[in-house]
Amino acid sequence: MSSTSPGASPQDMQERAAIDRSVRFPVMFFFTSAAAWLFAATILGMVAALKLRVPTLWDACPWLSFGRIFPAHMDALIYGWAMQAGLGIMIWMMARLTRVGLRNATYIIVLGHIWNFGVALGVLAVWSGFGNSRTWLDFPSMLWPMLAATYVLIVVTILVMFRVRRDGPVFISEEYLVAAAVWFPWVYITANLVLGAKGSAVMSAGVTVWYMQNLLYFWFIPIAVAIAYYIVPKVVGRPIYSYPLAKFGFWTLAICAGWMGFQRFYGGPFPAWMPAVGGASTIFALIGITAIAANLFYTMQGKFSLMQFSPSLRFSLFGMAMLLLFAVLSALKSFIGISKYLQFNLFELGLDTLAIYGVFSMAAFGAIYFIVPRITGCEWPHGGWIRRHFWFSTYGILTVLVGMFAAGLSQGASLDAWDTPFEVSVKVAKPWIVALVLGWIFIAYSNLGFFWQLALMFVGKGRRSEGPTLMHVAPGEAASAEQAANVAKGTAHA
Amino acid sequence: MNLDYQTEGARVSTIHHAVRREHAEPEAGDEPVRFVWLLIGAALLIAGGGVLGTYSGGFSQDQTYAFAYYSGAGPRPPGANGDDGSAKGPWIDVWMAEGKKVYGNCVACHQAGGSGMAGQFPPLVGSEYVDGGTKRLAAILHKGLMGPITVGGQSFNTPNLMPAWNTLSDEKLAQVATYIRRSFGKLPEGESGVVTTEMMKSAREEFSGLPSPLPTSELAKLDPAAHLPGDQVDLETGDSIGAVPADGEEKKVP
Numbered sequence A: 001m002s003s004t005s006p007g008a009s010p011q012d013m014q015e016r017a018a019i020d021r022s023v024r025f026p027v028m029f030f031f032t033s034a035a036a037w038l039f040a041a042t043i044l045g046m047v048a049a050l051k052l053r054v055p056t057l058w059d060a061c062p063w064l065s066f067g068r069i070f071p072a073h074m075d076a077l078i079y080g081w082a083m084q085a086g087l088g089i090m091i092w093m094m095a096r097l098t099r100v101g102l103r104n105a106t107y108i109i110v111l112g113h114i115w116n117f118g119v120a121l122g123v124l125a126v127w128s129g130f131g132n133s134r135t136w137l138d139f140p141s142m143l144w145p146m147l148a149a150t151y152v153l154i155v156v157t158i159l160v161m162f163r164v165r166r167d168g169p170v171f172i173s174e175e176y177l178v179a180a181a182v183w184f185p186w187v188y189i190t191a192n193l194v195l196g197a198k199g200s201a202v203m204s205a206g207v208t209v210w211y212m213q214n215l216l217y218f219w220f221i222p223i224a225v226a227i228a229y230y231i232v233p234k235v236v237g238r239p240i241y242s243y244p245l246a247k248f249g250f251w252t253l254a255i256c257a258g259w260m261g262f263q264r265f266y267g268g269p270f271p272a273w274m275p276a277v278g279g280a281s282t283i284f285a286l287i288g289i290t291a292i293a294a295n296l297f298y299t300m301q302g303k304f305s306l307m308q309f310s311p312s313l314r315f316s317l318f319g320m321a322m323l324l325l326f327a328v329l330s331a332l333k334s335f336i337g338i339s340k341y342l343q344f345n346l347f348e349l350g351l352d353t354l355a356i357y358g359v360f361s362m363a364a365f366g367a368i369y370f371i372v373p374r375i376t377g378c379e380w381p382h383g384g385w386i387r388r389h390f391w392f393s394t395y396g397i398l399t400v401l402v403g404m405f406a407a408g409l410s411q412g413a414s415l416d417a418w419d420t421p422f423e424v425s426v427k428v429a430k431p432w433i434v435a436l437v438l439g440w441i442f443i444a445y446s447n448l449g450f451f452w453q454l455a456l457m458f459v460g461k462g463r464r465s466e467g468p469t470l471m472h473v474a475p476g477e478a479a480s481a482e483q484a485a486n487v488a489k490g491t492a493h494a
Numbered sequence B: 001m002n003l004d005y006q007t008e009g010a011r012v013s014t015i016h017h018a019v020r021r022e023h024a025e026p027e028a029g030d031e032p033v034r035f036v037w038l039l040i041g042a043a044l045l046i047a048g049g050g051v052l053g054t055y056s057g058g059f060s061q062d063q064t065y066a067f068a069y070y071s072g073a074g075p076r077p078p079g080a081n082g083d084d085g086s087a088k089g090p091w092i093d094v095w096m097a098e099g100k101k102v103y104g105n106c107v108a109c110h111q112a113g114g115s116g117m118a119g120q121f122p123p124l125v126g127s128e129y130v131d132g133g134t135k136r137l138a139a140i141l142h143k144g145l146m147g148p149i150t151v152g153g154q155s156f157n158t159p160n161l162m163p164a165w166n167t168l169s170d171e172k173l174a175q176v177a178t179y180i181r182r183s184f185g186k187l188p189e190g191e192s193g194v195v196t197t198e199m200m201k202s203a204r205e206e207f208s209g210l211p212s213p214l215p216t217s218e219l220a221k222l223d224p225a226a227h228l229p230g231d232q233v234d235l236e237t238g239d240s241i242g243a244v245p246a247d248g249e250e251k252k253v254p
Helices: A010-051 A064-100 A107-129 A143-164 A173-195 A200-238 A243-257 A273-300 A304-308 A311-332 A338-342 A344-378 A383-416 A422-458 A481-488 B004-008 B016-019 B033-054 B090-104 B134-143 B170-182 B197-209
Strands: B150-153 B155-156
Touching: A010 A064, A010 A107, A010 A344, A010 A422, A010 B016, A064 A107, A064 A143, A064 A173, A064 A200, A064 A344, A107 A143, A107 B170, A143 A173, A173 A200, A173 A243, A173 A338, A200 A243, A200 A311, A200 A344, A243 A273, A243 B033, A273 A311, A273 B033, A311 A344, A311 A383, A338 A383, A344 A383, A344 A422, A344 B016, A383 A422, B134 B155, B134 B170, B134 B197, B170 B197
Parallel strands: none
Antiparallel strands: B150 B155
16 A cells, blocks of 8 residues: 555544544535535625625625625634534544544534524624624524523533543643634623623723633634644654644643734724733733644744645645735734734735735634545545645735735825815725735635535545545646655655 | 443453553642742733733723823824814914923923023023024924023023934924913014924924034024024914914015
């Protein structure tokens, strides 16, 4: 067996196969419904961007107004796509790492349906004008207890797996997954409870940004990092460079992230220490992100060429590169001299999109490219589609980021000149919004192939082959000599 | 533990290739944390501490702005046409209070009371440059000053030169000029001593060609009594009351 990993015993393989079988249905359920939500979110994103550029378009139809479409787009992206993809990845990865299979797949699938039902209800409510206009918490307030309870019941299985894990050292990804599992309910329930209490309206804006920042740093980023820490050693076949460094990164992030959020409101009507603490902890968190990036860099050293072939490796490491970019930009934005040109404007949308799509979604795609062949028993149909998925996603997210940076800068400079009418700040940003439209068109195009391939895999129509689908081999064709050598050495794994 | 699924016992040959070819579940090495990471951490801690120290306003619950957020002057001269202008008293009080803040730039040399330092820095109290027309005063503020000069009977010829303050906005310069004239100057009967932003703006344009710092020989060429052109303002509201200059002034305005 030229493609068998050296040193893997038949018992290991049997065990892996059994674990994969046990989680197959819930994980595929989460991946496919996440992909469907991503499709919806992408379409809504394109329409929202178009409406921002041409506000008079379809202005007779309230269903297509920006104020409804945009929050519906963001909520579908976060709760529909990202959280479900994340849950699927969490379940599979935790099962593999703890060597504990899932005993009750039906339980997860039922809860997955409830989650989907709740999100669908929420998105429809927002879309039909019953949202409550709190960024990322737009769902009508009666929905959050249901979503929180569903999430808790799902992650209980992950925590149980961790509790009954096989003896041995705990891998760093497990720590991130356990942390993300418990952090989200804390952040989500806290934010909703505080917002539900009839407090100051100003402070509810503050709570909302605290929630946004912590959803990014306490859920999206930990899961993206867990994916990278898992995929890199799996594909490269080396241990992670340093466990102490990984722990250092983890605890830095854990300690710093909860203080963030208010730095989005420098100069706002809050006691000055609140944004200051947020800004300082964003800079402190960069310490942890740098440690993560360094750890992965040293693990990869000398093996970067594998990124050419393995989609999982390329997507997840691209996500990590974007994570470093995101953390550096966020830290720079914590200085008032920079922040006053980049806050309260479209740059924040660019940065949030970078975190959700550039960091989390790209890492999640990497994990999905790794997981799905193992649980469906067939290979991805077409390397070319994976390649297009990668490149057009990259173009899309970078177009959004650069465009929103330019838009935000011109908008921010105009807002800073207090004697300039507000209208001017809207007008100067308008040309750059084309980048948002273009970016989402790229992302939509890039994902078409992904949806199609995932659907084929779902119905078992993937490629039947011994070799993985790599990014630079056409299906059915013989691998190049170099890749064949890589496969033989067991170093190239999809 | 022996879970049900483990007893399904698939034969190895039927296991999917992807599962067969993959590496064992990952592990982590035990390289220690290098010193350089602690250094990077320390550098970022210092940067974050700087943010915390500079912007936190001493962690007071009452402090909203712990920093100059706006790069220009305030969002609007408080009370000038603000919604709570009445609560802040007459416009001139606010204008003078702002001027006093800007005067913080001047106290090191001219002293808080405007007395200057004998032999080194000219006084503002009893200075003909403060008491006289606003044009010369504006020229000094915009361009700075160097060279021998006699102020209030004392002569100064020290290497200390006055820096140009044209980096401040016209509004701030107008506020400080008003503050100096009304606090330290001896103004002619009926003159309010107010210098408006508009006047300072005209001075900036008019003197843009002059060298900086301005030699005292150049300053001597300016008419000592000439005022800057511009409307006078109502001291209560800050609104313009038209070009009503003090007595005997109009002939000097070009």
